[in-house]
Amino acid sequence: MKKDTFGCRKSHSEPGPGDGGRTGSWRVRRPVIDPEKCIPAKLNKPACFTCWLFCPDSVIKRTIPPTIDYEYCKGCEICCEECPAGAITMVDETEFIKKEK
Amino acid sequence: MTEKTTILNLPEDELVHPGNRACAGCGLSIVYRIGLKALGRNTILVVPPSCLTVLQGLYPIAATQLPCLNVTFASTAAAATGVLGALRALKNKDTTVAAWAGDGGTSDIGLQALSGACERGEDLIFICYDNEAYMNTGVQRSGTTPQGVITTTTPFSGKAQIKKDVPAIIAAHGIDYVATASAAYPLDLYDKIVKAKTIKGPKYIHVHTPCPAGWGFEPRYTVKLGKMAVESGLFDLYEIENHTFRLTGASEKLLGKKRKPVADYFKAQARFRALDDAKIAAVQQEIDEKWAAYSPPA
Amino acid sequence: MHIIESGNVAAASGVKLARVQVIAAYPITPQTPLTERLSEFVDSGEMDAEYIPVESEHSALAVCIAAASTGARAFTATSANGLLYMNEQLHWAAGARLPIVMCVVNRGIGAPWTVWNDHQDAISQRDTGWIQLYCADHQQIIDTVLKAFYLAETVSVPVMVCYDGYILSHTYMPFDVPDQAAVDKFLPPFTPAYALTPGQPANLNTVTLPDIRPDVRGNMAPGYMEIRQNLHADMRDAIDVLADVNKKFETVFGRNGDPYIESYQCEDAEFVAICLGSLSYHLRDVVDILRSQNISVGVMGLRLYRPFPDQAIIDALSGRKGVIVFEKALSYGNQGALYGDIKAALYPAAARPVIHNYILGLGGREIKTDQLVEALKNSCTQADAIGDAPQWIGLKL
Numbered sequence: 046m047k048k049d050t051f052g053c054r055k056s057h058s059e060p061g062p063g064d065g066g067r068t069g070s071w072r073v074r075r076p077v078i079d080p081e082k083c084i085p086a087k088l089n090k091p092a093c094f095t096c097w098l099f100c101p102d103s104v105i106k107r108t109i110p111p112t113i114d115y116e117y118c119k120g121c122e123i124c125c126e127e128c129p130a131g132a133i134t135m136v137d138e139t140e141f142i143k144k145e146k
Numbered sequence: 147m148t149e150k151t152t153i154l155n156l157p158e159d160e161l162v163h164p165g166n167r168a169c170a171g172c173g174l175s176i177v178y179r180i181g182l183k184a185l186g187r188n189t190i191l192v193v194p195p196s197c198l199t200v201l202q203g204l205y206p207i208a209a210t211q212l213p214c215l216n217v218t219f220a221s222t223a224a225a226a227t228g229v230l231g232a233l234r235a236l237k238n239k240d241t242t243v244a245a246w247a248g249d250g251g252t253s254d255i256g257l258q259a260l261s262g263a264c265e266r267g268e269d270l271i272f273i274c275y276d277n278e279a280y281m282n283t284g285v286q287r288s289g290t291t292p293q294g295v296i297t298t299t300t301p302f303s304g305k306a307q308i309k310k311d312v313p314a315i316i317a318a319h320g321i322d323y324v325a326t327a328s329a330a331y332p333l334d335l336y337d338k339i340v341k342a343k344t345i346k347g348p349k350y351i352h353v354h355t356p357c358p359a360g361w362g363f364e365p366r367y368t369v370k371l372g373k374m375a376v377e378s379g380l381f382d383l384y385e386i387e388n389h390t391f392r393l394t395g396a397s398e399k400l401l402g403k404k405r406k407p408v409a410d411y412f413k414a415q416a417r418f419r420a421l422d423d424a425k426i427a428a429v430q431q432e433i434d435e436k437w438a439a440y441s442p443p444a
Numbered sequence: 445m446h447i448i449e450s451g452n453v454a455a456a457s458g459v460k461l462a463r464v465q466v467i468a469a470y471p472i473t474p475q476t477p478l479t480e481r482l483s484e485f486v487d488s489g490e491m492d493a494e495y496i497p498v499e500s501e502h503s504a505l506a507v508c509i510a511a512a513s514t515g516a517r518a519f520t521a522t523s524a525n526g527l528l529y530m531n532e533q534l535h536w537a538a539g540a541r542l543p544i545v546m547c548v549v550n551r552g553i554g555a556p557w558t559v560w561n562d563h564q565d566a567i568s569q570r571d572t573g574w575i576q577l578y579c580a581d582h583q584q585i586i587d588t589v590l591k592a593f594y595l596a597e598t599v600s601v602p603v604m605v606c607y608d609g610y611i612l613s614h615t616y617m618p619f620d621v622p623d624q625a626a627v628d629k630f631l632p633p634f635t636p637a638y639a640l641t642p643g644q645p646a647n648l649n650t651v652t653l654p655d656i657r658p659d660v661r662g663n664m665a666p667g668y669m670e671i672r673q674n675l676h677a678d679m680r681d682a683i684d685v686l687a688d689v690n691k692k693f694e695t696v697f698g699r700n701g702d703p704y705i706e707s708y709q710c711e712d713a714e715f716v717a718i719c720l721g722s723l724s725y726h727l728r729d730v731v732d733i734l735r736s737q738n739i740s741v742g743v744m745g746l747r748l749y750r751p752f753p754d755q756a757i758i759d760a761l762s763g764r765k766g767v768i769v770f771e772k773a774l775s776y777g778n779q780g781a782l783y784g785d786i787k788a789a790l791y792p793a794a795a796r797p798v799i800h801n802y803i804l805g806l807g808g809r810e811i812k813t814d815q816l817v818e819a820l821k822n823s824c825t826q827a828d829a830i831g832d833a834p835q836w837i838g839l840k841l
Contacts (some may be wrong), residue, residue, distance in 0.1 A: 053541045053600040054666045054674040056205045057638065058647040061660035063165035064203040071170060094153045098332055099369050101168065101175030103160040117164035121171035122366035188642045192510065199651055206657070206665035208647035213640040215513050216649040217506060218532050224503030228466065228510025228518070229640065231494040235465035235516045241642050259506065262499030 062117070068102070072120030074135035078110050082132035086110035096124035096133060151336050157183045166209035168201040171365020173329040173355040173372065174275050175201065180332040181246070181273060181353075182212060184339035189242040190233075192226040194219045194256060196248035197282045198275070220255045222247045223263035226270045242271065242343055249276040252352075253289035253312045264319035264348045271342045271349045274312060275329075277357040285360040293429075294421045297360075304420035316350040317386045323349040324386040325394075329356060330372025334383055334395040341387075354381045362416025374411040376400075379433045393440065401441045408433055445621050451612035454582040454619055455521070455547045455605070456481035458589030460491045461627040462545075465516040465634075468496040468507035472526040473559045474609035475549040479521060501526040505533035505544070512542040513648060515639030517593065520544070523609060524551035524558075524565045531569065534602075538573025538675060540649050543596030543603075543634070545589065546574075550721065550772075551609040552807040560808020561609040562772035563720055566749075567781050569604075573675055575682055576749040578720045579607040580706065582619040584747075587693065590622075594631055594689050599682045601675070606749075608722045610808070622697055630696040679751040686748060703747065704756040709735060710742030715824040716761060716797075718744040719770040720782060723811070727770065730816045739824050746782070754789035761786070762793035768823045770816075771834075772805040779834050798827045804837035811838065 076096075080086040084093035086109055097105045101121060104114040113124075125133040161182035168175045174197055182189075191214040193199060199216060203209035217225040226245040233241055247256055252274035260272060279297050280286040286299040289310035296304050317324040323345045327335035335353060342349035356371040358364065363371055375381040376396050383397040393401065409426045412418040421429075449457075455478050459467070467486070469479040485491035494511075498504045501522050508518035522530065527548055537544050548566045552558040566576060577592060579585045585607050592603040607613065638646060656667040666674070686703045694700035708728045710716055717727050724745030734741045744760060746753075761767050767790070771780035778784065783801040790796050800823045805811045815837050823830060 053637075053678060054671045055539070055541045056649050056652050056671065058203055058206045058208040058650045059660045060163060060203075060208045060211050060645050060647070062163040062209075064163070064207040064209050065165055065167035068165045091154050098153050098156070099176060101170075101172050101179065101368070102164050102166070103162050103179055104164045107158055114164060119170035121368070122364075123171055123368055126366040127369050190514070190640050190642065202647055203650060204657075205650045205652040205667075206659040208645065208650065210647065211645050213642060213645050214647045215510055215640055216647065217510065218502075218536055220502055221506035221509075221533065224468075224498060224500075224506035225510040227496055227498070227503075228468065228507035228512075229514045231466040231468070231496050231507060232511040232514030232516035232518075232639075235494050235511070236514070258499060259503050262503060265499070266497070 067116055068119050069116045072118060072138060074120055074122065074137055075115065075141065076113055076118065076120070076122065076124050076133045077136050078113070079132045079134065080110045082130045083110045084130050084132070093129065095127050095129055099123050099127050151333050153333070156333065156336060159183065161187070161211040163209045166201050166203060168197065169359055169365070171358045171368045172197070172201070173277060173357055173368050174198060176329045176332060176368070177275050177335065177353050177355055180336050181339055182210065184336045185212070185242055185244050185343070187212065188240060189244055190229050191215070192217055192222055192229060192243070192245045194222040194247050194251040195282065196251050198246060198248065200282065219251055221259055222251060222256050223260040223268070223270070223272060226272070227263050227266070227268045230268055230270060243269070244271045244273060246273045246275070248282070249274060249278060249290040250280045250288040253310050260316070261319065264316060264321050264350070267347050269346055269348070271339065271351065273351045273353060275353045275355040277355045277360060279360050281357050281360040294425055295417045296420055297417070302420070313350065313352045319348070320389070321348045321350065322388055326352045326354070326382065326384050328354040328372045328376055328381065328383060330369045330376065331383060331395055338385065360417070363414060367414065371411070371414060374406065374414060377406045378408040378411050379405040379437050380408050380411060405433070405437065446618050447621055448616050448618045449582070450477060450614055450616055451582050451585050451607055452478035452549070452614070453481055454585040455589055455607070456485065457621050458586040459519050460485050461622060461624060462590055462593045462631055463517065463633070464493055464519040466494045466496065466507065466511035466518045467520065468498050468504040469520050470498055470501045470504050470522070470526060472501070472523045474551060474613045475521045475523045475526070475547065477613070478547060478549065501529040502533055505530045505537060508544045509533060509537050509540065509542055512544050513540065513640055515634070515636050517634040518544050519546065521547035521549065523549045524553045527565045527569060528553060531572070534569055534572035534574060537602045539671070541600040541675070543593070543600055545592045545596055545603050545605065547589070548604045548606045549609045549613045550606055558807035561611055562806045562808070564773045564806070566604060566606045567773035570750050570781065573601065573679070574750065575601055575603040575679070577603060577605050578747055578749060579605065579612065580722050580725050580745050582612065582617040585612065586619060586621065587699070590627060590631060591689050591693055594692070595682065595686055597634055598685050598689070599678045601679055601682060606721065611722045626696055630693060683748070683751050683753050704753040705760050706745040706747060707760070708743045710744060710760070712740060713742030714740040714765040715768065716742050716744055716764050717768045717770060717820055718746060718786065720746050720749060721772070723770060723772065723805070726811065726813070727816060729813055730820055733817050734821060734824065739821065741820060741824055749782070752785050752789065757786060757789040758793050761790060761797060763795040764797040766798040766800065766823055766827045768800045768802065768820060770802045770804060774803050774834065783834070800830050801834040802837050803834045809838050
């Protein structure tokens with residue numbers, strides 16, 4: 046780590062995802078969207094997106110139907126709680142581990 | 147007022163990276179994510195120690211896409227003044243400078259610098275996210291902790307004193323824009339920040355920000371709790387624009403309508419467990435009196 | 445152009461010539477006339493700068509920290525308790541490697557209140573990571589302000605320009621105010637490696653973990669300890685840089701002086717008195733008196749206190765019979781801070797002199813020439829009779 050003369054070192058951070066690691070591992074239950082119930086999916090046009098609006102972690106995309114980045118979703122369940130159509134259910138992560146096995 | 151923003155035209159651009167260190171269900175994360183959308187990329191942020199310091203990332207990784215200066219606890223508004231001074235000296239006239247502090251960093255240790263900046267008329271937006279205690283250090287009482295709340299420094303009988311009314315203190319400086327908002331009403335918050343960007347001089351926005359860990363509720367109820375505070379008439383959404391007060395959004399809609407009992411809000415959180423029914427009734431009466439003054443009988 | 449003005453005006457003139465872009469200050473005696481003059485420069489349009497009249501010294505340095513982080517040349521000034529109120533911000537400015545320049549108009553600190561001169565304010569802040577330069581007259585004040593910006597911006601370390609309250613700040617002396625063109629030739633505009641800029645996001649001064657960790661490109665970034673070691677290393681390098689700055693200053697302005705130690709009658713002196721600030725000029729009279737009594741003594745004024753120029757100290761003092769350290773500050777329960785530093789510097793010297801410590805002038809207590817003569821004469825003639833403990837001059841118990 047040779048430095049130039051007076052190439053001074055300071056706390057200079059650059060933007061990037063995953064500062065806290067793969068925060069998806071914090072999750073105990075996974076939000077799963079049911080396209081049969083999800084409003085934009087049912088209408089097949091931009092609508093509702095309440096889950097996207099309230100997601101604290103920018104892990105939901107405003108697509109039809111909305112998509113969730115499970116790499117980083119912390120499993121707070123706000124999307125499930127706020128979905129006006131009851132289209133999001135929380136599924137125990139062990140279900141997915143079983144499937145992977 | 148321009149057209150109200152909707153979920154469908156709220157900008158898609160995400161300025162906060164996923165995988166940051168905020169708790170699951172963090173109210174601040176909602177407020178910050180929406181707030182940065184409103185501020186846009188031509189913004190310089192100034193942040194004192196708070197949960198936001200942690201959310202923003204640990205060196206050398208930043209969780210946000212905006213240039214940001216971390217500053218000492220008491221100096222937020224003064225540091226924002228320094229950024230503004232440098233921008234003026236460098237002939238940059240269009241960059242927004244936003245200070246973003248917690249309730250401790252605003253109402254307690256940061257109040258002197260904030261008052262100074264307001265008195266000098268600095269062209270900054272100061273956003274206080276009020277989660278009603280020092281959450282980053284483990285839930286100690288702050289000036290904005292409500293009466294009766296259990297914190298780690300009011301451990302058994304709850305805080306004896308009432309919540310400091312910071313927006314009123316800032317409004318008393320005679321600045322042109324003071325507003326309140328809530329994590330549960332992101333579009334209202336978004337529109338207020340967008341409006342603040344168009345106003346010269348100091349702008350202050352006080353955002354009620356539920357905190358699952360500090361308030362004692364399941365992370366899934368962050369938005370619910372924020373709504374209950376507003377729908378009970380306890381925390382009101384308003385603007386004081388050019389010295390004129392008006393309720394906005396969900397609070398404005400409550401005028402002349404039946405409000406939800408504040409007891410429901412209190413009982414949904416562990417932090418109010420020291421409040422007995424008589425105290426809750428007293429708060430309910432205060433709320434009723436406040437709302438009677440908002441809409442006096444014809 | 446030569447003018448006759450106060451030390452505070454000398455400092456203000458230097459700040460104006462340095463084309464400072466952001467000034468923030470809070471009034472405190474005896475710094476006040478300096479900031480008043482700067483606000484006159486700005487308000488009259490003589491100076492193109494932002495003058496920000498903040499509500500506290502803590503905020504004054506906050507403004508400078510943020511302004512420098514945004515790419516502007518920033519200046520503040522304070523004294524005594526104002527400097528102490530900045531303490532947290534002093535560390536912050538140095539840790540963030542911001543080349544802020546601050547005049548410290550030295551004054552004693554409370555309690556009890558005093559507004560008069562000593563050096564306890566600046567000395568108590570010696571470990572904040574700021575370079576400390578001391579002035580002995582008005583010409584040195586204006587010149588040192590200009591050199592301070594050059595030095596600060598070269599090594600990315602903030603600089604305090606210290607001068608005695610009242611003795612220099614409020615007295616009038618003739619001094620040369622250089623031409624703007626010459627100053628512009630000496631001091632180029634401030635161009636930081638990074639300034640807060642929309643479109644070039646960076647998060648400055650973020651929480652830093654005890655160990656190193658990779659950055660967003662996967663390269664290992666230096667951690668907290670590496671950042672601290674780097675500040676120390678660059679502070680040490682600043683000793684040589686100051687000599688270069690002095691040389692460059694001489695080429696442009698035709699005047700100079702030793703960057704570290706200003707000596708008087710020291711060539712053959714067996715005994716040397718040493719101190720900070722204007723006291724060294726007072727001691728020149730004392731040296732003249734003692735020389736007339738055939739006592740082989742000289743005086744040195746230390747111009748750079750942090751980083752400590754230990755090699756220059758060794759070169760100047762090794763082999764002398766005695767070194768007498770006069771101080772307007774004290775590390776309570778120990779001894780004078782400068783005394784301790786000089787003793788430490790001389791420890792590896794081949795021939796260590798006897799060394800004495802005199803504490804004087806605290807809270808503006810008048811320093812009388814005959815007292816200095818007596819003390820210095822005692823040290824020179826009964827060197828072995830005086831111990832290591834600080835001796836007090838002018839104490840009226």
